[in-house]
Amino acid sequence: MSVIDEIKARIDIVDLVSETVQLRRTGKNYSGFCPFHPNQRTPAFAVFSDSGTWRCFGQCNEGGDIFKFMMKKEGWEFPEAMRYLAERAGVQLHVPTEQEKVEAEEHENLRNLLEGAVTFYRHQLFNTPAGKLALDYLQQKRNLTIETLETFGIGYAPGSWDAALNFFNAKGYSTADLVAVGLVTEREPGKNPVGVIQKADVYDRFRHRVMFPIRDEKGRIAGFGARILNPEDIPKFLNSPQTPLFDKSRLLYGLDLARRAIRTLDQAVIVEGYLDVIALHQAGFSNVVSPMGTALTEQQLFLLKRYSKRIVLALDPDAAGNQATLRGLQIARQAMDHEQDPIFDARGLLGYEARLQADIRVTTLPLGLDPDEVVGRDPKEWERIIAEARPVVIHVMEALSADRNLDDPKVKNQIAAQVLPLINDVPSAIERDTYLQRLARLLRVSERALQEIATSSRRPRPSGHRPVRKPAEQLLAPAQIPAAISSYSLEAYCLGILLRRPDLLYQVDRRMQNGRLPRLSPEDFLHADHQAILRVFQESVEQDMAEPLNFVLNSLSLAMMELADNMLDRTAKLDPQDERVIEDLMRGLLTLRRRRIDQELEYRRFLIVEAQEAGDLKATQDAQTVVKLAKVRRFIDEALKEYTSRSTTGVRQQ
Numbered sequence: 118m119s120v121i122d123e124i125k126a127r128i129d130i131v132d133l134v135s136e137t138v139q140l141r142r143t144g145k146n147y148s149g150f151c152p153f154h155p156n157q158r159t160p161a162f163a164v165f166s167d168s169g170t171w172r173c174f175g176q177c178n179e180g181g182d183i184f185k186f187m188m189k190k191e192g193w194e195f196p197e198a199m200r201y202l203a204e205r206a207g208v209q210l211h212v213p214t215e216q217e218k219v220e221a222e223e224h225e226n227l228r229n230l231l232e233g234a235v236t237f238y239r240h241q242l243f244n245t246p247a248g249k250l251a252l253d254y255l256q257q258k259r260n261l262t263i264e265t266l267e268t269f270g271i272g273y274a275p276g277s278w279d280a281a282l283n284f285f286n287a288k289g290y291s292t293a294d295l296v297a298v299g300l301v302t303e304r305e306p307g308k309n310p311v312g313v314i315q316k317a318d319v320y321d322r323f324r325h326r327v328m329f330p331i332r333d334e335k336g337r338i339a340g341f342g343a344r345i346l347n348p349e350d351i352p353k354f355l356n357s358p359q360t361p362l363f364d365k366s367r368l369l370y371g372l373d374l375a376r377r378a379i380r381t382l383d384q385a386v387i388v389e390g391y392l393d394v395i396a397l398h399q400a401g402f403s404n405v406v407s408p409m410g411t412a413l414t415e416q417q418l419f420l421l422k423r424y425s426k427r428i429v430l431a432l433d434p435d436a437a438g439n440q441a442t443l444r445g446l447q448i449a450r451q452a453m454d455h456e457q458d459p460i461f462d463a464r465g466l467l468g469y470e471a472r473l474q475a476d477i478r479v480t481t482l483p484l485g486l487d488p489d490e491v492v493g494r495d496p497k498e499w500e501r502i503i504a505e506a507r508p509v510v511i512h513v514m515e516a517l518s519a520d521r522n523l524d525d526p527k528v529k530n531q532i533a534a535q536v537l538p539l540i541n542d543v544p545s546a547i548e549r550d551t552y553l554q555r556l557a558r559l560l561r562v563s564e565r566a567l568q569e570i571a572t573s574s575r576r577p578r579p580s581g582h583r584p585v586r587k588p589a590e591q592l593l594a595p596a597q598i599p600a601a602i603s604s605y606s607l608e609a610y611c612l613g614i615l616l617r618r619p620d621l622l623y624q625v626d627r628r629m630q631n632g633r634l635p636r637l638s639p640e641d642f643l644h645a646d647h648q649a650i651l652r653v654f655q656e657s658v659e660q661d662m663a664e665p666l667n668f669v670l671n672s673l674s675l676a677m678m679e680l681a682d683n684m685l686d687r688t689a690k691l692d693p694q695d696e697r698v699i700e701d702l703m704r705g706l707l708t709l710r711r712r713r714i715d716q717e718l719e720y721r722r723f724l725i726v727e728a729q730e731a732g733d734l735k736a737t738q739d740a741q742t743v744v745k746l747a748k749v750r751r752f753i754d755e756a757l758k759e760y761t762s763r764s765t766t767g768v769r770q771q
């Protein structure tokens with residue numbers, strides 16, 4: 118008899134299922150309402166005691182044995198269901214090693230200590246004068262009921278340096294144990310060998326704060342989140358440190374209480390704060406969880422996905438909008454002064470979505486309102502906000518274009534430059550096309566133009582990973598620039614030349630003017646990072662404090678440095694002293710400029726057609742602009758001809 122057979126023989130499926138589903142005898146079998154899909158009218162769920170199996174004949178149209186039932190009910194993989202049922206059946210799966218036994222005992226001991234801390238902080242909240250202040254805050258300012266506070270095990274850490282320390286020492290826990298679970302902090306970490314930490318060397322980590330116990334999805338205590346009461350205290354939120362039990366990248370606040378609702382509603386909602394989770398649960402929206410004040414991790418989404426693949430991020434509007442914008446400019450998130458770290462990273466989310474095959478959507482809260490204020494005002498409003506959630510790409514498009522002048526070609530270019538890389542990341546061709554259509558309509562440019570930019574704008578991976586070093590690109594020899602070269606590469610190449618020869622900037626400007634063209638400007642580049650770098654170049658030649666190259670390297674941020682590095686790579690095979698290098702550069706810059714003009718021409722023509730269709734047959738202003746642009750384009754073409762007709766440069770073929 119296999120272990121599986123033995124477990125099945127020892128557990129009666131009717132007993133097991135009855136704990137979740139109210140079963141009634143139907144002939145020799147049993148029936149009830151399916152626990153896996155919402156329906157209280159048809160009892161579509163059947164249990165066959167003879168074969169030890171179950172089946173839903175309704176929406177799920179699915180069935181199996183006791184293992185499958187536990188997997189579906191708990192969102193477990195087979196091994197977890199096996200472990201659980203084996204223990205329940207009293208079947209030994211494998212004999213744990215000595216080390217595993219010791220470790221399991223230690224964890225058990227630490228969890229007991231943390232459970233003790235939940236009780237300790239809870240007592241402080243409900244039964245002490247100092248806790249009364251916190252209790253008033255939670256009840257009056259946050260409108261939380263006693264029942265809610267108890268469900269979530271909320272407590273209060275007194276404003277003392279040693280209250281928890283003394284309490285748990287007196288209970289027989291060692292100071293080392295208290296350090297291990299993060300209840301106390303060492304004054305000088307590493308001063309004492311592990312296990313013999315002196316009481317005098319530590320102090321209570323949580324002082325005068327509201328305490329939120331954080332549990333894993335099975336309800337096992339892992340650590341605490343703590344929020345200030347005194348507005349002057351910092352930080353506003355403080356979590357347990359990383360401990361053997363607390364790994365915040367693998368935990369979601371409230372999941373132990375939310376997982377049933379998430380499965381029943383087939384939707385999980387992620388909000389930014391602990392108090393948001395609690396308020397929404399109190400209002401009857403129990404499918405809500407929150408990360409621990411960090412960007413969402415793949416492990417967290419993986420956890421959620423066991424219960425539902427449909428995930429909605431409900432974001433604070435500032436965060437959602439600014440982060441979409443800032444991310445595009447690759448500004449480090451540390452620079453942002455936000456209550457918690459952002460949980461929104463469009464590009465990261467798209468990657469997770471594809472890998473986990475989940476459906477991730479984004480919605481924003483009304484400006485200035487917390488979720489508890491929204492549900493307090495009208496629970497229907499919360500339902501509406503969630504129903505309005507949109508795919509990540511659409512959300513970014515809308516956040517970027519809100520309050521912008523979409524008639525301005527530069528604004529269009531900026532938005533396209535930020536959204537196209539996201540669209541490129543979407544694995545489904547159909548979805549990609551849909552987003553391109555939306556973007557074309559939003560920016561009022563033709564889809565074809567966007568398609569072309571889209572296929573040529575695959576950019577190096579953003580911050581975090583070091584870009585893969587490419588061999589130097591042979592962009593410009595022979596003297597024709599292939600149409601397929603992306604603007605991104607071309608811009609980077611031109612900047613790479615300037616990085617080696619900043620003095621060429623003067624020559625470029627003189628040559629532009631000779632060709633009746635305006636001098637080089639950051640606006641000649643589509644990509645914001647490149648614009649910033651060119652600005653630094655221009656400053657570098659206008660100062661005389663340092664060598665231009667040193668000035669540039671000193672002025673660039675770390676993220677930009679990486680780009681600059683990459684640019685130097687691209688032009689590694691170039692001999693910067695070869696005077697013909699300027700011709701390469703001019704060809705590149707003129708090509709970039711012409712692409713911009715073509716883009717604007719196309720847009721203006723689009724506007725004229727639109728105006729004519731609407732009855733304005735003249736559309737004079739746009740017509741005039743078209744004439745002007747066409748003239749500039751002619752100058753560019755003339756200049757380009759001059760550079761392409763000459764022999765090519767010293768750039769060697771590979």
Ligand SMILES: [Zn+2]
Binds near residue numbers: 154176
């Ligand atoms: Zn069902």
